[in-house]
Amino acid sequence: MTPAPHDPDLRSASDLLGLDDEFTESELAVRETVRAFVGRRIRPHIAEWFDTATFPLDLVPELADLGLLGMHLEGYGCAGRSAVEYGLAMQELEAGDSGIRTFVSVQGSLAMTAIHRHGSPEQREEWLPRMARGEAIGCFGLTEPTAGSDPASMATTARLEGGEWVLDGAKRWIGLASIADVAIIWARTDEGVRGFVVPTATPGFTATPIGQKLSMRASIQCDLDLVDVRLPETAVLPGATGLGGAFSCLNEARYGIAWGAVGAARDCFDETLAYALGRMQFGRPLAGFQLTQQKLANWALEIQKAQLLALHVGRRKDAGRLEPHMISAAKLNNTRIAIEIAREARAVLGGNGITLDHSPLRHANNLESVRTYEGTDEVHTLVLGQHITGIPAFRG
Numbered sequence: 001m002t003p004a005p006h007d008p009d010l011r012s013a014s015d016l017l018g019l020d021d022e023f024t025e026s027e028l029a030v031r032e033t034v035r036a037f038v039g040r041r042i043r044p045h046i047a048e049w050f051d052t053a054t055f056p057l058d059l060v061p062e063l064a065d066l067g068l069l070g071m072h073l074e075g076y077g078c079a080g081r082s083a084v085e086y087g088l089a090m091q092e093l094e095a096g097d098s099g100i101r102t103f104v105s106v107q108g109s110l111a112m113t114a115i116h117r118h119g120s121p122e123q124r125e126e127w128l129p130r131m132a133r134g135e136a137i138g139c140f141g142l143t144e145p146t147a148g149s150d151p152a153s154m155a156t157t158a159r160l161e162g163g164e165w166v167l168d169g170a171k172r173w174i175g176l177a178s179i180a181d182v183a184i185i186w187a188r189t190d191e192g193v194r195g196f197v198v199p200t201a202t203p204g205f206t207a208t209p210i211g212q213k214l215s216m217r218a219s220i221q222c223d224l225d226l227v228d229v230r231l232p233e234t235a236v237l238p239g240a241t242g243l244g245g246a247f248s249c250l251n252e253a254r255y256g257i258a259w260g261a262v263g264a265a266r267d268c269f270d271e272t273l274a275y276a277l278g279r280m281q282f283g284r285p286l287a288g289f290q291l292t293q294q295k296l297a298n299w300a301l302e303i304q305k306a307q308l309l310a311l312h313v314g315r316r317k318d319a320g321r322l323e324p325h326m327i328s329a330a331k332l333n334n335t336r337i338a339i340e341i342a343r344e345a346r347a348v349l350g351g352n353g354i355t356l357d358h359s360p361l362r363h364a365n366n367l368e369s370v371r372t373y374e375g376t377d378e379v380h381t382l383v384l385g386q387h388i389t390g391i392p393a394f395r396g
Contacts, residue, residue, distance in 0.1 A: 111138025
């Protein structure tokens with residue numbers, strides 16, 4: 001009998017070192033809850049959502065009911081989970097699809113974290129409880145058409161005029177913006193870069209979904225136009241001056257990505273192992289050939305190392321000992337191995353691997369975005385290079 005792609009025995013096949021023993025009962029409970037949700041609500045439909053470029057809005061209340069929106073934050077109806085529990089949830093969501101994990105990441109690690117960490121008490125009370133319940137959706141506007149890896153060159157401006165902030169500019173690749181109720185917009189002011197809480201119904205705010213994507217198709221990314229967007233003086237995030245405020249939120253998202261990539265890689269492994277055990281070629285299962293077993297062994301080793309890396313940074317984060325360059329190391333390594341596994345897994349699946357009947361090519365396409373947003377491979381390489389040498393090499 002050919003094992004099902006997500007048979008429990010196959011799920012553990014990549015766990016060569018028994019790493020489940022390194023997690024607490026609470027952490028494993030979070031993982032299994034989210035894994036079951038993914039199996040029930042995402043796997044049966046993700047091929048259709050990806051094919052039709054549809055983000056399933058009906059999942060939002062269910063994600064909220066699971067406590068996944070802002071789950072690492074304290075108070076305001078947020079779950080207050082540990083960094084490792086959050087990471088495991090992101091890992092399982094991305095095993096389903098990067099686009100679904102991205103929704104939770106943008107909502108919680110970017111928009112909600114910006115308000116929770118840098119906002120006024122009034123801003124927190126107004127937005128965070130509703131966002132935790134999934135009743136309000138947020139987005140995070142930092143990247144611009146000509147300022148991606150170099151946010152310091154942003155052109156969006158905010159000026160005080162007659163007791164109001166007036167925002168003008170453009171943003172690009174802004175997740176969830178067309179369905180968001182509130183946007184965190186970063187703009188240049190006379191006193192440096194500041195963040196603003198912008199209700200998306202404000203006149204002059206326009207979000208346009210980016211179409212014809214080859215990646216992240218079950219997700220929403222947008223262009224933003226900000227034309228004479230007028231806000232009260234209280235719209236500014238009081239706790240964030242300079243780009244450091246934005247980067248602190250990005251690091252939360254990068255941390256979740258390091259876990260999510262492990263989930264994508266593991267899903268590719270599971271899918272391909274099941275296929276190789278059932279696919280007969282030259283009188284034996286594809287899994288019985290030495291070259292196939294070499295691939296499976298190499299993937300399992302890389303997944304184990306990536307899992308250990310994610311767990312290590314998670315434990316340091318929970319202990320308050322995580323440094324920014326460590327997040328870069330985890331994000332760079334884990335996205336890099338995930339995309340290589342996804343590509344090789346597609347090859348093992350042969351021609352069948354180019355269809356949405358199987359997950360590896362979908363994951364590979366998504367991971368092209370995942371390795372690009374929240375810092376490209378090159379940016380994280382230079383972060384590590386600066387840490388090693390003490391010399392910043394970003395500008396030549």
